[in-house]
Amino acid sequence: MLSTGLPQGAVPKLERPGPLRDRVYEALLELITTRSLRPGQHLVESELAGHLGVSRQPVREALQRLNTEGWVDLRPAQGAFVHEPTEEEADQLLTVRTLLEAEAARLAAANAGTPGVAALEELCVEGERAVAADDVEAAVILNARFHAKVMELAGNTVLAELAGQVDRRVRWYYAPVARQRGRQSWIEHRELIAAIKGRDEQLATRIMRDHTEHTRKSYHERPRD
Structure with a gap:
């Protein structure tokens, strides 16, 4: 089990080519929809970046997009969390x-x-x-x-x-x-x-x-x- 709670082998490999931020977005969205990242789970940029083998910037951009689409909640002074659907x-x-x-x-x-x-x-x-x-x-x-x-x-x-x-x-x-x-x-x-x-x-x-x-x-x- 990885430190963010992801099962070993759950992190998808990033497909190339394509803008890195889009590939990180797709990878995180897949982890959310399959519930490898569970509703309410804290998403730490540095840890996700390490798992995906990228810098923090494309992870930050992907989390912002996921927030806009309702998959992630960005909370002031707390960070990003997988959205918990009502x-x-x-x-x-x-x-x-x-x-x-x-x-x-x-x-x-x-x-x-x-x-x-x-x-x-x-x-x-x-x-x-x-x-x-x-x-x-x-x-x-x-x-x-x-x-x-x-x-x-x-x-x-x-x-x-x-x-x-x-x-x-x-x-x-x-x-x-x-x-x-x-x-x-x-x-x-x-x-x-x-x-x-x-x-x-x-x-x-x-x-x-x-x-x-x-x-x-x-x-x-x-x-x-």
């Missing part, structure tokens, strides 16, 4: 997610062909394996990929762009309940695939709405650390 913030975000993804499911049922359905089935198999192995990190990633694929199959670029804006926050809220949702989440994914394959737009909409609502309720009912 129940209201979570409820608003997950409600918006339900609206976007229910429409995506309907459009996917109308538009998806055999290759698209096969891709969903493959992701579902991988997700079920992750759950069986109790690999929560993989389950969170595969859950995001599954929903992104449904959005892709919907074929609506504007809808996909809107969903992309909330994707990382959805992962942030899903991570604490991934184990709690477990196998049931992928059972619901199977039901959704069947509705999309059968081109049943109303059923696909209802299943996705119920599915995302279950995640919202699970977040509010989750055990607190």
